[in-house]
Amino acid sequence: MKALQGVEGQVEWGEQLSPVLDVGQVRIKVAAAGLNRADLLQRAGLYPPPPGVTQILGMECSGVIAEVGPGTSWQVGDRVCALLAGGAMAEEAVVDARHVLPVPEGISLVEAAGIPEVYATAWLNLFQLAGLKPGEKVLLHAGASGVGSAAIQLCKAFGNPVWVSVGSAERLAYCEALGAQGGVIRGESLESLGDFGPFNVILDPVGANYAALNLKVLAVDGRLVLIGLMGGRKAELDLALVLGKRIQILGSTLRTRDDPFKADLLSDLAQHVWPLFTEGRLKPQLARSFAITDAEAAFAELATNQVSGKVVLVIDESLV
Template identity: 45%
Template sequence: MKAITQTDENDPRSLALTEVDDPQLKSGEVLVKVHAAGVNRGDILQAHGNYPPPPGASEIIGLECSGTIADPGDTGREEGEEVACLLAGGGYGEYVAVPEGQLMPLPEGYSLTEAASVVEVACTVWSNLGMLAGLREGQTVLIHGGGGGIGTFAIQLCKALGATVAVTAGSDEKLETCRELGADILVNYKEQDFAQELKGRCDVILDIIGAKYLKQNLRALNTDGQLVIIGLQGGVKTEINLGALLPRRLSVRGTTLRARSLESKADVVRSTVEHVWPMLADGRVRHHIHATLPLADAARAHELLDSGEVTGKIVLEA
């Protein structure tokens, strides 16, 4: 089959469509013919050598896709069934082997391309804000990077849950998009200190920055507040005064989706389909695709996402 490979390990932009071996099915997996794959920050990190796939997973980049089942293996699924897939790797190819527990039906009314844009963000946002933090009506949530793929989805989901939504973004244009999606409190991090603007008000914070924002995040949390760190774009090490946590009973949680066990991923997928897919079907939450490019243009897609100019998701079509 054809798939995107990195032809120079020292050049993260050396992504080319080349011939590779077909995936070999294991028990409990199906072979999916890929129609489209979403582009994620983790894909860029992998190309830079900073986010390797878990042991046994495909070395091919790509954390989500949509397509049709070409070979159901021993699962009992139907050949030709349209599915969306949460992946540990392999989305940037013509075919990918997918554990049955990571297959999802297409959201009602969604095309294959649209479905490919929501798998990773839906599972990430729901597993962290719904399943882990238990975000509920009346709470205030802060979402860093409100204009990105995670952010644009999280804003809508949190509003659907009845929360007050604060966001940070680096431009007025992105903040306007966040406002249109339902954000209540808009903070331009280049001009404002979000911790000062939101001091003691946030019940939950979804953070993609990490070390750089840790002290400010703790200042922004309300009593019993939860900081959920899902990215480390601002570094991995910092120093804090642990005494700041105790009086207000603050919690700091760190999570990742890719490294979870198959059983844990299957639980996330089931819960996401149960709770989030109905929101996509009735329009309370909708996809936000910035651009659609051919799979062969993966390098261009990574360059575009890395530019900081993207609002929402980029999708590659095979």
């Protein structure tokens, strides 16, 4: 089969051995794969896959079940999308059957390729780890990103007013169209976020640059969930605010979680989130798709930090 790997800061679409199917796994003939910031970091040599995971890029895909291992309930021909620790950007992907979900009715395979990672991330961090309750206020940094787009829609669906920080007026308008109450533009006045707070939960992929601000605008018993370090890894914090407000600071990564944890997370998504796609209350936000042969252009597009929604790589045109 052919697959995409990061080689010396570039991507290479070349021949690789097909993965072996084991008990409890399914083989997916991949139609498309979602592109995430983790893929940019892995290509640059800054984010190696967890031990034992393939070097093939990609953490989410869509396609058609081509083969099933013992102990699975999926059928050959089922249209699915899947969450992976690596290996999604390939003609075939072998996945734990518990990490696979059906493509929601009315959603294309190209759109579905960009669903699993961002909705799993948003649900895990806002609703499971932070314990978001109806009516609590949320702040999303990088609100127009793939995760931000998913999080805004989930917050709207579950009764949580949400504000964002973004990079431009156009991206703010995009977030408001998805359901955000408002927000601020990065580079103008992040301090004005205080006008909308205090916030009960903040989801932050930026890190150091926003750390002090986050503590200021969090409410008493607020939760800060850190999911990235785009703005640096070291910050000086006023711990008196952490103590006085009883703030919880949670660090979270999904890729390195074990298989049973991911299986429980996907089961939760199937129960609470997937029906909302069928009802039309959630919608994949596909910014742009690229052919797998144009993967470098896709990576460059995401690296601009100007993408609203998801970038997807189409691997098999015959399936989409």
